[in-house]
Amino acid sequence: MSRSIPVVVLAGYLGAGKTTLLNHLLRAADGIRIGAVVNDFGSVNVDAMLVAGQVDATIGFGNGCLCCAVDEGELDALLDKLVHPDGPVDAVVIEASGLAEPADLVRRLLSSANPHIEYGGLVEVVDAVEFHDTRAKHIDLDRHLRLADLVVVNKTDRQSDAAAVLETVRGIAENATVVATSHGQIAPGLLFDRPAPDVGARQLSFADLLDHHEHLHDSYRSATFVANEPVNPRLLVEFLRKRPTGLYRVKGPVDFGAAGFGDRFLLNCVGGYLRFRRTPWPVGEPRRTQIVLIGHDADPEAAIEELVACVEPAEENDIFTALRHTDHD
Numbered sequence: 001m002s003r004s005i006p007v008v009v010l011a012g013y014l015g016a017g018k019t020t021l022l023n024h025l026l027r028a029a030d031g032i033r034i035g036a037v038v039n040d041f042g043s044v045n046v047d048a049m050l051v052a053g054q055v056d057a058t059i060g061f062g063n064g065c066l067c068c069a070v071d072e073g074e075l076d077a078l079l080d081k082l083v084h085p086d087g088p089v090d091a092v093v094i095e096a097s098g099l100a101e102p103a104d105l106v107r108r109l110l111s112s113a114n115p116h117i118e119y120g121g122l123v124e125v126v127d128a129v130e131f132h133d134t135r136a137k138h139i140d141l142d143r144h145l146r147l148a149d150l151v152v153v154n155k156t157d158r159q160s161d162a163a164a165v166l167e168t169v170r171g172i173a174e175n176a177t178v179v180a181t182s183h184g185q186i187a188p189g190l191l192f193d194r195p196a197p198d199v200g201a202r203q204l205s206f207a208d209l210l211d212h213h214e215h216l217h218d219s220y221r222s223a224t225f226v227a228n229e230p231v232n233p234r235l236l237v238e239f240l241r242k243r244p245t246g247l248y249r250v251k252g253p254v255d256f257g258a259a260g261f262g263d264r265f266l267l268n269c270v271g272g273y274l275r276f277r278r279t280p281w282p283v284g285e286p287r288r289t290q291i292v293l294i295g296h297d298a299d300p301e302a303a304i305e306e307l308v309a310c311v312e313p314a315e316e317n318d319i320f321t322a323l324r325h326t327d328h329d
């Protein structure tokens with residue numbers, strides 16, 4: 001099966017902590033090979049990463065601004081070096097320069113012709129200490145927060161009233177997952193895939209459906225929903241649209257049965273982004289839905305109960321709700 005490589009865009013105003021967060025991800029990725037696309041080589045700890053065998057591909061830009069440096073074609077060429085089925089990386093992080101417009105970068109990424117790329121979310125890093133000043137100086141900050149799929153409120157170690165900053169950010173970025181950190185220490189599992197558990201070919205019990213994992217030290221939780229009966233496309237899309245904001249990523253193969261023309265619909269839902277990729281079921285892959293839910297401050301168990309309620313026969317037009325969000329291979 002061809003791999004899809006998540007590409008995460010890391011944005012935030014000058015000095016918010018983007019490079020610190022990237023370095024943390026490179027250190028803590030635990031076997032996930034990250035390709036880092038940066039605009040300032042000097043500040044990324046490339047030597048240390050090479051020593052630890054953690055960096056497999058890094059590409060820098062001469063003029064310091066990714067957004068200005070590449071048009072759509074050039075971004076594609078750049079990602080082609082990093083992203084192909086047998087390529088050297090499992091995930092890519094593009095660090096936008098402090099002044100870049102994140103919407104441009106996301107748009108360029110989404111229109112990429114590279115078939116192996118998967119949108120991995122827009123992460124906006126915010127300096128908790130400078131938040132009010134930055135907001136006063138940059139009228140675009142609120143808009144950037146609203147665009148973000150994940151907001152990282154960083155430098156909470158230096159902000160005595162971090163709770164107030166968090167509340168303000170949550171009020172602005174209503175649909176984003178908001179995480180408080182110091183030194184950018186978010187759980188890599190919030191951004192990048194972990195392999196789905198192998199549930200084998202046996203009959204699944206309700207306990208299997210509720211199979212979930214807590215990563216207490218990582219401050220994120222994941223759960224896996226498995227269904228052997230077809231899922232109703234309308235109910236699934238409604239669930240995804242209304243899910244709690246903390247449920248950051250939802251992904252995996254979905255079986256809509258005859259309503260889905262017997263095809264496999266690969267779901268990739270990150271923050272406000274929702275897309276299915278429709279392909280025939282690969283030979284040997286069991287036709288069943290296997291969705292992984294990854295969240296921060298969210299209750300995956302409650303979400304799984306809602307997903308159980310989506311296992312329903314589809315009405316004639318229900319598939320159109322999913323097709324509106326579907327790409328063909």
Ligand SMILES: Nc1nc2c(ncn2[C@@H]2O[C@H](COP(=O)(O)OP(=O)(O)OP(=O)(O)O)[C@@H](O)[C@H]2O)c(=O)[nH]1
Pocket residue numbers: 012013014015016017018019020021040043097098154155156157158181182183184
């Ligand atoms: N106290 C504290 N310092 C931090 C934290 N995160 C980052 N820093 C420091 O803040 C400064 C800026 O961090 P960077 O990671 O370089 O920020 P950036 O967003 O990449 O900056 P630009 O590339 O200039 O836009 C550095 O000196 C970091 O060591 C944090 O959570 N707490």
